[in-house]
Amino acid sequence: MKQVTVLSGKGGTGKTSLTAALAQLFNRKHPVVVADCDVGSGNLPLLLKPYGKTCMELLSSSVAKKVTSCSRCGECAEVCRFSAINSRGEVDEIRCEGCGSCVYVCPEDALRLKGVTSGKIFQSQTLIGDLFHTKLQPGEEATGRFVAKIKDSLQKFSGSVGYAIIDGPPGIGCPVVAAARNSDLILVVTEPTLSAFADLKRLLELTEQLDVAAVICLNKLDLNPKIAAKIRSFCDRKGILLACELPYDKRVVSALRAGKTIVENGPEELVKKLKELQEYVEEQI
Numbered sequence: 487m488k489q490v491t492v493l494s495g496k497g498g499t500g501k502t503s504l505t506a507a508l509a510q511l512f513n514r515k516h517p518v519v520v521a522d523c524d525v526g527s528g529n530l531p532l533l534l535k536p537y538g539k540t541c542m543e544l545l546s547s548s549v550a551k552k553v554t555s556c557s558r559c560g561e562c563a564e565v566c567r568f569s570a571i572n573s574r575g576e577v578d579e580i581r582c583e584g585c586g587s588c589v590y591v592c593p594e595d596a597l598r599l600k601g602v603t604s605g606k607i608f609q610s611q612t613l614i615g616d617l618f619h620t621k622l623q624p625g626e627e628a629t630g631r632f633v634a635k636i637k638d639s640l641q642k643f644s645g646s647v648g649y650a651i652i653d654g655p656p657g658i659g660c661p662v663v664a665a666a667r668n669s670d671l672i673l674v675v676t677e678p679t680l681s682a683f684a685d686l687k688r689l690l691e692l693t694e695q696l697d698v699a700a701v702i703c704l705n706k707l708d709l710n711p712k713i714a715a716k717i718r719s720f721c722d723r724k725g726i727l728l729a730c731e732l733p734y735d736k737r738v739v740s741a742l743r744a745g746k747t748i749v750e751n752g753p754e755e756l757v758k759k760l761k762e763l764q765e766y767v768e769e770q771i
């Protein structure tokens with residue numbers, strides 16, 4: 487299965503709406519599956535309107551637990567970087583990250599790591615193919631491990647579908663690394679703002695380290711023509727493919743507000759550019 491992962495670093499660049507549009511355009515030519523790896527705050531289901539939800543996997547993590555009384559030496563509290571355990575060995579499960587340091591240092595073997603359910607992965611049908619998405623328990627945060635698990639489920643339960651379009655998490659942290667790993671192509675969606683440009687540079691460093699090819703879509707082009715020009719010349723200098731430039735268009739916002747994708751309800755000229763982008767992405771992978 488060929489995997490195209492859409493990343494943006496900064497939120498609000500249009501990553502999810504472009505992912506949905508790209509998935510629909512791929513589906514006009516090939517069977518696809520789609521994954522929402524923006525764990526905990528993904529909006530892809532709002533656009534693709536999944537139905538027939540099946541729970542595929544449980545997302546699990548660990549927390550420390552005190553299993554016997556102890557001498558209260560306080561070593562566990564000293565080693566914990568998250569202030570999640572006190573000097574009597576009592577654990578605050580909300581703060582605990584399950585790193586296991588306290589279990590390791592405890593001289594009386596009074597602590598254990600126990601598994602907890604953090605959320606669920608669902609496989610749902612949509613009009614364009616199956617969508618893998620998640621629901622986290624309240625208080626849980628996205629982790630690279632959760633993202634890796636969604637991608638595993640995608641491989642395991644998608645049969646012989648040829649293409650997976652993945653909506654990656656925002657930022658450039660561990661969940662992004664997990665989403666980018668093993669992708670055949672990364673599509674970085676950026677916009678002409680200083681923060682998006684900074685994130686673009688960091689994402690490109692990451693894709694280079696992971697040895698995954700990246701192409702760029704410069705969205706909302708007319709927000710700041712000067713920064714747009716800087717992004718173009720940066721791509722030129724680095725030999726990175728600027729695959730698509732899209733203008734800011736209020737009709738896209740109206741389409742999204744109505745729960746429609748750009749392909750379903752967006753301006754014709756934008757859809758034409760996105761078709762070219764889909765062809766380009768397919769050619770590159």
Ligand code: SF4
Pocket residue numbers: 552556557558559560561562563573574575591592593594595596597
């Ligand atoms: S390190 Fe072990 S013995 Fe010491 S306070 Fe913590 S749980 Fe108790």
Ligand code: SF4
Pocket residue numbers: 549550565566567568569570571577581582583584585586587588589
């Ligand atoms: S497992 Fe790690 S985070 Fe949790 S209480 Fe122990 S040291 Fe702190």
